[in-house]
Amino acid sequence: MAARDLGISVVTPFRLKLEAGHELLCEAFVPDFGSPHGALVLGMDHEYADAVRRVGHWVSLLGPIYRNYSRSLFIETLVDWGWFGERASAPAWYTGRASS
Secondary structure (H helix, E strand, C coil), X not given: CHHHHHCCCXXXXXXXXXXHHCEEEECEEECCECCCCCEEEEECCCCCHHHHHHCCCEEEEECHHHHCXXXXXXXXXXXXXXXXXXXXXXXXXXXXXXXX
16 A cells, blocks of 8 residues: 555565575565665564665664555655665655655
8 A cells, every 4th residue: 555655666575585595574675765786674572673685675663553554654754764765766755865
């Protein structure tokens, strides 16, 4: 729902290959936000966040409030993460400034 409404790419669920052939199921992958390699979304209590960071991924641990779509909350979070996609492809709502 968020991807469609906000006009962004989101892969959910997302399977990440870790060391030694292990696979991790992530809540979502948001390709153009968080880092040049995108943002991996994990639940707050996820025990593998450090392992994911060790293999070079940017991780955001999100609480249960994000399980229900709220346009304003999602936009605020995405702006905070930062846009790393092509400048011309940024969504119209993206200001590039986090709210204070």
